[in-house]
Amino acid sequence: MKAIHEMPGHLARRFQQIAVAVFLAEVEEAGYDLTPVQYAALAAVSANPGIDQVTLAGLIAFDRTTIAGVVERLEQKGLLARQESLRDRRARELTITSGGRKVFRGITPAVEAAQETMLRGLTEKEAKDLVHLLQKAIAAGNDLSRAPLRSAAAV
Amino acid sequence: MKAIHEMPGHLARRFQQIAVAVFLAEVEEAGYDLTPVQYAALAAVSANPGIDQVTLAGLIAFDRTTIAGVVERLEQKGLLARQESLRDRRARELTITSGGRKVFRGITPAVEAAQETMLRGLTEKEAKDLVHLLQKAIAAGNDLSRAPLRSAAAV
DNA sequence: TGACATTGATCAGTATGCTGAATATCAGTA
DNA sequence: TACTGATATTCAGCATACTGATCAATGTCA
Numbered sequence A, B: 001m002k003a004i005h006e007m008p009g010h011l012a013r014r015f016q017q018i019a020v021a022v023f024l025a026e027v028e029e030a031g032y033d034l035t036p037v038q039y040a041a042l043a044a045v046s047a048n049p050g051i052d053q054v055t056l057a058g059l060i061a062f063d064r065t066t067i068a069g070v071v072e073r074l075e076q077k078g079l080l081a082r083q084e085s086l087r088d089r090r091a092r093e094l095t096i097t098s099g100g101r102k103v104f105r106g107i108t109p110a111v112e113a114a115q116e117t118m119l120r121g122l123t124e125k126e127a128k129d130l131v132h133l134l135q136k137a138i139a140a141g142n143d144l145s146r147a148p149l150r151s152a153a154a155v
Numbered sequence C: 001t002g003a004c005a006t007t008g009a010t011c012a013g014t015a016t017g018c019t020g021a022a023t024a025t026c027a028g029t030a
Numbered sequence D: 001t002a003c004t005g006a007t008a009t010t011c012a013g014c015a016t017a018c019t020g021a022t023c024a025a026t027g028t029c030a
Helices: A008-029 A036-047 A053-060 A064-076 A098-117 A124-144 B008-029 B036-047 B053-060 B064-076 B098-117 B124-144
Strands: A080-084 A092-096 B080-084 B092-096
Touching: A008 A036, A008 A098, A008 B008, A008 B036, A008 B098, A008 B124, A036 A053, A036 A064, A036 A080, A036 A092, A036 A098, A036 B008, A053 A064, A053 A092, A064 A080, A092 A098, A098 B008, A124 B008, A124 B124, B008 B036, B008 B098, B036 B053, B036 B064, B036 B080, B036 B092, B036 B098, B053 B064, B053 B092, B064 B080, B092 B098
Parallel strands: none
Antiparallel strands: A080 A092, B080 B092
């Protein structure tokens, strides 16, 4: 039997663990307080103003119940605004606030630095390969997770 | 700025998300009820009977506070036994039960099938490359996480 | 139009993961 | 031996993630 440390599933957990730690460290050093998940949500709303929660979840492959808490915390921080849609009273339309825009712009260099740090053991070619292989594996496994990616266009 | 879907951190989260979903699905289909984390702990205790919780956490890179809950749930399921150490009354010695051994043996085929499923989009060479690159990136980033891997030998 | 399925959001419950603090114990030393 | 620092575990609290259920609103189709 293979050892744990050779199993893709275990390596996935470890790499994610390191990625989150690096992200939080770089972001905190830059003077911000935002989690990777919150950053992804902020970025997606910034690019898609007026989006509803389910569509947002699909864009970044979040679970629909997870997104509620994430959005709520971003709202509490004053980075996102949430209001009932006029077209569909079930839905809440999300928009980024001016404060949210400012944070998003300010935090981005730290986020990009974190991406480099978490791959610091790899050459540039290896890093590219890893990203490509992950993308390929994820694309093939997308519909195996409860929260598959759903592009806005496909909806 | 890079899009989220090209960032290693985001890909790490997505791949881990799929890996967990695949693991749980394969394991459930085989008639078992065990999470990836619980499986890793069970495997480590099986290979290291009498281990204490902190050392166990180091072997599989768990946070020390996370391991407590994991071990407790495995104990409730009757798969692990926990008892005070005679040499050090602070520590709890962990051993696998006969039921735990049976589950561990029975579940392993499903766990290995899950590893294949989560890489189903990759060729055999690509899968090997991905594992290798993840291992390299993890080794370099190991001490960046709060719960770095600590081999028993190093302790 | 009215029954029905669908959809957006929320809630309860469970399982990771982390921070920081508390508690008990151990080990080394003055 | 008393003190000090280190260590093993636990606890409180917060933030993902998921399952399954509920609720309100919408859309569809006979």
